[in-house]
Amino acid sequence: MCKHIWAVEFSLALRNEVRSQVVIKPLDMQTCLYCGSATIKKDGVRHNKNGEIQRFTCKACGKRFVRNLGFERLKATPQIVTSALQLYFTGESLRNVQKFLLLQGVTVSHQTVYNWVKKYIRLMEKYLDKITPQVSPVWRADELYVKIKGDMKYLFAMMDDETRFLIAQEVADSKYTHDARKLFSLARTVAHKTPKLLITDGLPAYHDAYLKEYWTNRNDTATHHIREITLEGKHNNNKMERLNGEIRDREKVMRGIKREDTPIIPGYQLYHNYLRPHEALDGKTPAEACGIEIQGENKWMTLIQNASRLPTLDSKRRLPKI
Numbered sequence: 001m002c003k004h005i006w007a008v009e010f011s012l013a014l015r016n017e018v019r020s021q022v023v024i025k026p027l028d029m030q031t032c033l034y035c036g037s038a039t040i041k042k043d044g045v046r047h048n049k050n051g052e053i054q055r056f057t058c059k060a061c062g063k064r065f066v067r068n069l070g071f072e073r074l075k076a077t078p079q080i081v082t083s084a085l086q087l088y089f090t091g092e093s094l095r096n097v098q099k100f101l102l103l104q105g106v107t108v109s110h111q112t113v114y115n116w117v118k119k120y121i122r123l124m125e126k127y128l129d130k131i132t133p134q135v136s137p138v139w140r141a142d143e144l145y146v147k148i149k150g151d152m153k154y155l156f157a158m159m160d161d162e163t164r165f166l167i168a169q170e171v172a173d174s175k176y177t178h179d180a181r182k183l184f185s186l187a188r189t190v191a192h193k194t195p196k197l198l199i200t201d202g203l204p205a206y207h208d209a210y211l212k213e214y215w216t217n218r219n220d221t222a223t224h225h226i227r228e229i230t231l232e233g234k235h236n237n238n239k240m241e242r243l244n245g246e247i248r249d250r251e252k253v254m255r256g257i258k259r260e261d262t263p264i265i266p267g268y269q270l271y272h273n274y275l276r277p278h279e280a281l282d283g284k285t286p287a288e289a290c291g292i293e294i295q296g297e298n299k300w301m302t303l304i305q306n307a308s309r310l311p312t313l314d315s316k317r318r319l320p321k322i
Contacts, residue, residue: 070308127307133290136162137196163289
C-alpha cells in the first residue's frame with residue numbers, strides 16, 4: 001500500500017491505542033480493609049431483614065469487617081441496590097422498581113429507591129469528573145424542551161460526534177434568550193480541549209457562545225461552526241436528535257421532572273456515557289469508545305466501590321491509580 005494509506009491506518013491505530021488508557025477494575029476484596037493482609041477467614045454472617053452479609057476476621061490484626069465498600073449501613077445488599085439503579089435508568093418508574101424488588105423478597109419504599117439514586121449518582125459523578133474522555137474533534141449541540149415542576153424548560157446538551165459521549169448539559173428557562181457560554185465552557189473543561197468542528201442548528205445562542213468561547217485567529221486551534229443543518233445530507237444533526245429521543249422516552253415515564261435539582265438529569269448522562277451499550281458503537285458504551293473501560297460483571301458496583309475508595313489521581317496524566 002502507498003504511504004498515504006499507511007499514514008491513515010497508522011493514525012487510526014494510534015488513536016485506538018491512546019483511547020485505551022483508563023481501565024476501572026473491580027476492587028480486590030480478598031484482603032483486610034484495615035491492614036491489607038490476605039490472611040482473612042469467614043466469621044459468621046450479619047443478619048438483616050433483606051438478607052445476610054458475610055463477616056470476615058483478619059488473622060493479622062484481629063479486626064472484623066464486611067466486604068461491603070460503598071454500601072455500608074444499608075439493609076439491602078449491593079446486588080439489590082445496583083439492580084434498582086439499572087431498572088430505574090432503563091425506563092422503569094420508582095414504584096415499578098419497588099414492585100420488582102418486592103418480588104425478590106425485598107421490602108423497600110419508592111422513596112428509598114429515590115434516595116439510592118440520589119446518593120450513588122452524586123458519588124459516581126464526583127469520581128468520574130476526574131477522568132478525561134478522549135473525544136473526537138467534532139462536537140454537536142442541541143436543545144430539548146422538558147417539563148420541570150410543571151414549567152417548560154430547555155435542556156441544552158453537547159455531544160461528541162464519533163463516540164456519542166455526552167460531554168455537558170445544562171437546564172435553561174428560555175430557548176432564545178439563553179446564554180450558551182456556560183455549556184460551551186463546561187464542555188471545554190470536561191474534554192480539556194476545543195473542537196475543530198461544531199455542528200448546531202441556527203439558534204443565535206450557539207453562534208454567540210461560539211464567538212466568545214471557541215473562536216480564535218490561530219489556524220491550528222480554530223473551530224469551524226456549521227449552523228445550517230438539514231434532515232438529509234452531509235450536515236445534519238440526526239445523532240443529536242437520537243439522544244433527545246432517549247431523554248424524551250425517560251421523561252414520559254416520569255410525566256415530567258419534579259425538582260430543578262433532580263439527580264435524574266446528571267444520572268441519565270452518567271448511564272448514557274458509561275453503562276448503556278450503543279448499537280452504533282458495535283455494542284460499546286460511549287466511555288469505552290473514549291478509552292474509559294469499566295470492567296466487571298456488575299459495572300454499577302465497580303463504579304460505586306471505586307468512587308467510595310477515592311483513589312489518588314496523577315495530575316500529569318489525569319488517570320486514576322486503581
